[in-house]
Amino acid sequence: MSETISIINPKLEIARSPHVHSKWSTKQAMWLVIIALIPTIISSLLFFGISQFSIIATSVCFAMLTEAIIKNVRKQPISIDDGSVIITGILLALILPPNFSLVSTAIGAVVAVGIGKEVFGGLGFNIFNPALVGRAFLQAAFPVSITTWTEPSFTDAVSSATPLSLMKFDNKFESINNLLVGNVGGSLGETSAIAILIGAIFLLATGVINYRVPLAMILSAVIFGGIFWLIDPLHFPNPLFHLLAGGFLLGAIFMATDWVTSPLYSKGMWIYGIAISILVILIRLFGGLPEGVMYSILLLNGFVPLINKYTKPQIFGEGK
Amino acid sequence: MPKIFNNLLSFKGGVHPKEYKYLTSSLPFERIPTPSKIILPLSQNIGAPSTPIVNKKDEVFAGQLIATQNGPISAPIYSPVSGNVLSIGIEDTVSSFAKESITIKSNENSEMELFPKLDLINISDKEICKRVQMAGIVGLGGAAFPTYFKLTPPKDKIIDYVILNGCECEPYLTRDYRLMIERPKDLIAGLKLIMKALNLEKGAIGIEDNKQDAIDILQNLVKDDNSIKIFSLKTKYPQGAEKMLIKAILNREVPPGKLPFDVGVAIQNIGTAIAIYEAVYLGMPLISASLTVSGLGIKTPKNLIVPIGTPLIDILEYCGGIKEDAKRVVVGGPMMGITQHNLNAPIMKATSGILVLTEKEINQFDETNCLRCGKCIEVCPVNLTPTKLARFSQLGRISEAEENGILNCMECGTCAYVCPANIPLVQWIAFGKKKLSLAKKAV
Numbered sequence: 001m002s003e004t005i006s007i008i009n010p011k012l013e014i015a016r017s018p019h020v021h022s023k024w025s026t027k028q029a030m031w032l033v034i035i036a037l038i039p040t041i042i043s044s045l046l047f048f049g050i051s052q053f054s055i056i057a058t059s060v061c062f063a064m065l066t067e068a069i070i071k072n073v074r075k076q077p078i079s080i081d082d083g084s085v086i087i088t089g090i091l092l093a094l095i096l097p098p099n100f101s102l103v104s105t106a107i108g109a110v111v112a113v114g115i116g117k118e119v120f121g122g123l124g125f126n127i128f129n130p131a132l133v134g135r136a137f138l139q140a141a142f143p144v145s146i147t148t149w150t151e152p153s154f155t156d157a158v159s160s161a162t163p164l165s166l167m168k169f170d171n172k173f174e175s176i177n178n179l180l181v182g183n184v185g186g187s188l189g190e191t192s193a194i195a196i197l198i199g200a201i202f203l204l205a206t207g208v209i210n211y212r213v214p215l216a217m218i219l220s221a222v223i224f225g226g227i228f229w230l231i232d233p234l235h236f237p238n239p240l241f242h243l244l245a246g247g248f249l250l251g252a253i254f255m256a257t258d259w260v261t262s263p264l265y266s267k268g269m270w271i272y273g274i275a276i277s278i279l280v281i282l283i284r285l286f287g288g289l290p291e292g293v294m295y296s297i298l299l300l301n302g303f304v305p306l307i308n309k310y311t312k313p314q315i316f317g318e319g320k
Numbered sequence: 321m322p323k324i325f326n327n328l329l330s331f332k333g334g335v336h337p338k339e340y341k342y343l344t345s346s347l348p349f350e351r352i353p354t355p356s357k358i359i360l361p362l363s364q365n366i367g368a369p370s371t372p373i374v375n376k377k378d379e380v381f382a383g384q385l386i387a388t389q390n391g392p393i394s395a396p397i398y399s400p401v402s403g404n405v406l407s408i409g410i411e412d413t414v415s416s417f418a419k420e421s422i423t424i425k426s427n428e429n430s431e432m433e434l435f436p437k438l439d440l441i442n443i444s445d446k447e448i449c450k451r452v453q454m455a456g457i458v459g460l461g462g463a464a465f466p467t468y469f470k471l472t473p474p475k476d477k478i479i480d481y482v483i484l485n486g487c488e489c490e491p492y493l494t495r496d497y498r499l500m501i502e503r504p505k506d507l508i509a510g511l512k513l514i515m516k517a518l519n520l521e522k523g524a525i526g527i528e529d530n531k532q533d534a535i536d537i538l539q540n541l542v543k544d545d546n547s548i549k550i551f552s553l554k555t556k557y558p559q560g561a562e563k564m565l566i567k568a569i570l571n572r573e574v575p576p577g578k579l580p581f582d583v584g585v586a587i588q589n590i591g592t593a594i595a596i597y598e599a600v601y602l603g604m605p606l607i608s609a610s611l612t613v614s615g616l617g618i619k620t621p622k623n624l625i626v627p628i629g630t631p632l633i634d635i636l637e638y639c640g641g642i643k644e645d646a647k648r649v650v651v652g653g654p655m656m657g658i659t660q661h662n663l664n665a666p667i668m669k670a671t672s673g674i675l676v677l678t679e680k681e682i683n684q685f686d687e688t689n690c691l692r693c694g695k696c697i698e699v700c701p702v703n704l705t706p707t708k709l710a711r712f713s714q715l716g717r718i719s720e721a722e723e724n725g726i727l728n729c730m731e732c733g734t735c736a737y738v739c740p741a742n743i744p745l746v747q748w749i750a751f752g753k754k755k756l757s758l759a760k761k762a763v
Contacts, residue, residue, distance in 0.1 A: 020338070122689065124689030315728050
């Protein structure tokens with residue numbers, strides 16, 4: 001028999017059950033999202049030049065700085081290492097046009113974190129997706145430069161149009177192959193469907209995001225976009241175009257699935273995803289703007305509390 | 321995963337914690353030597369504490385009645401050892417409350433008095449219930465509800481099914497598993513007694529599919545018996561919760577605030593069925609507990625048969641003692657068990673396991689804000705919104721917590737297990753429930 005164990009052992013903790021915890025932590029999930037963004041970051045550098053890294057770096061640095069300053073002023077612990085502010089910075093950069101002004105990028109990052117997140121109380125309390133708030137601010141503040149697109153190339157920047165503006169203003173449809181690979185005009189991270197899908201598979205496999213919102217968005221876009229296409233295939237693009245063009249996939253995988261700003265319940269997730277896609281298609285086909293993913297997600301973010309209220313599941317055993 | 325891929329019997333939600341059952345699953349039960357001191361809390365079951373009928377310094381023998389049943393929901397207590405009553409007073413127990421207890425100093429005498437033999441062929445339902453009541457048997461799954469009371473349901477409840485709960489969904493624990501593979505015949509005999517006591521034609525045993533050999537052994541034993549069915553259930557915590565078990569096997573949902581009786585089902589634990597067998601066939605009162613001692617913090621994990629009232633310290637020392645990096649001593653399973661600070665506290669009738677956990681298994685990290693990720697909702701087996709309930713409790717908004725079903729929470733810990741923000745959801749919800757019940761009492 002071993003030496004006697006002391007009966008009252010001060011090293012033993014007293015704690016409430018459960019006494020085990022899954023591998024999940026906020027920090028870990030956030031870093032998984034960052035990993036999932038790597039293919040998209042690479043695609044943006046590949047198509048628009050290594051110099052675009054300065055936009056991403058600026059955005060991330062100013063996002064982190066803003067959070068650190070605000071946390072410091074509010075005398076709260078600095079939580080940069082939880083990774084969420086890094087995601088905001090990366091996502092904001094990925095939805096900006098190539099060669100966007102670094103000063104404007106910095107302003108966008110400050111607004112995204114300051115107004116999009118910290119005024120609500122920080123991580124977990126914001127209503128709107130912070131990166132999209134930053135982007136919406138930039139869209140209002142710098143409407144010209146934010147819609148100046150550069151053709152993907154390794155050499156000089158050549159002005160070009162995005163597949164969506166080609167569709168809208170010139171009634172021309174970009175080839176699906178180009179859209180898949182990402183060899184088209186557009187925001188830094190939205191052009192390569194393949195890069196985004198690699199990240200999507202990773203996030204779904206690790207369980208960070210739920211399949212419901214992306215699936216609802218995709219199905220809804222295919223059905224709703226498909227209806228218009230069937231009505232007039234010459235005037236309206238086919239559903240696959242809707243999925244691959246613009247920021248649809250980036251939004252469906254990385255923005256609409258944001259834990260904080262998306263619905264809590266599975267039924268709500270379906271409603272949210274379907275509604276976003278309907279809005280996207282309406283804006284794209286009939287609105288004044290060529291692209292509508294940002295506004296659609298932001299608008300639906302605002303409806304999330306209402307969606308949650310009306311989609312609460314029945315408690316177990318309360319009638320069938 | 322969408323439902324279509326899941327053809328195993330199960331329920332919605334739930335989690336898959338690391339099982340660690342391998343630590344003890346292959347180890348047969350060992351009997352520990354009689355401890356020098358036994359502490360028997362008078363309250364070892366739900367309901368009223370028993371009334372002591374011995375005095376300080378009295379001599380008692382093994383199997384002697386030392387405290388009687390007190391009221392309809394209560395159970396008698398027998399001395400598991402021979403010896404002298406050392407004291408009757410307040411002692412720490414494993415339930416995290418100090419309770420009035422009888423302490424007995426044991427001697428070497430190993431003689432034991434048994435109940436008179438019963439006529440096992442013509443035994444009636446009343447006789448079985450009487451014997452179960454006499455033996456002081458309580459539900460050994462953890463709740464410790466007096467078993468005879470469950471065998472005599474109110475007249476207006478029509479029961480058509482008895483289910484033995486062989487899920488053992490808590491990680492680490494292998495007691496029920498060992499009982500199923502070491503004593504399958506006794507188990508079936510116990511189940512038949514329960515069926516007879518309730519006058520039922522249909523009995524079932526629900527077992528998680530991580531215990532395939534137990535399923536096979538029992539299946540083989542009842543293959544010519546149409547009254548008993550063995551169900552293989554998907555391994556998922558908390559499959560062994562009564563409501564989840566009934567849902568998986570019979571697809572019946574117990575409404576909030578109701579009992580299995582209300583949907584025509586009686587549930588008994590594997591250990592309870594064995595205890596019933598021992599009381600009726602062997603004339604044994606409930607004086608020992610089978611339990612698993614496990615965790616990465618104990619030197620030699622074991623499955624043990626221990627006299628009820630044995631202090632934790634004796635059991636831990638028998639298992640080689642606790643390791644340097646032990647962080648928590650838990651009585652029960654890791655999902656719902658209670659941490660211990662006083663290792664002199666005795667195990668009780670319904671103790672199913674003692675775990676010594678290390679930092680590595682506990683996997684604690686700092687709490688962050690709720691991120692509304694919805695994982696707690698996704699896993700909650702009774703479809704609650706744990707994050708909201710916790711928030712309401714925290715803010716003292718008790719009536720809102722009630723409207724959102726806080727009383728349906730069975731505190732299984734599934735939500736807190738997955739919460740990436742590591743919010744102590746169960747603690748807040750339990751706090752809210754307590755506040756609510758106090759508020760209701762005040763009205």
